[in-house]
Amino acid sequence: MSQDKRQKRDLHALNPDGMVLCNPRDKEAAHRAEVEGIATDDHSAVTCRNCLDLLYKLSKEKRNQ
Numbered sequence: 001m002s003q004d005k006r007q008k009r010d011l012h013a014l015n016p017d018g019m020v021l022c023n024p025r026d027k028e029a030a031h032r033a034e035v036e037g038i039a040t041d042d043h044s045a046v047t048c049r050n051c052l053d054l055l056y057k058l059s060k061e062k063r064n065q
């Protein structure tokens with residue numbers, strides 16, 4: 001399989017505040033994500049590794065509560 005260098009951009013997850021999960025303090029990033037459609041509430045569609053990591057940790061924490 002050959003890897004296309006012009007990959008689609010990663011799809012990020014949004015946290016409950018509407019911020020990008022892997023960059024929750026950056027309002028600009030949240031705005032860009034919204035405008036450019038690179039963030040989603042659909043966690044099964046997320047491709048950003050950092051977001052997936054955080055989603056995994058969050059769901060684990062929830063289970064422990």
Ligand SMILES: [Zn+2]
Nearest residue numbers: 012022048051
């Ligand atoms: Zn992300």
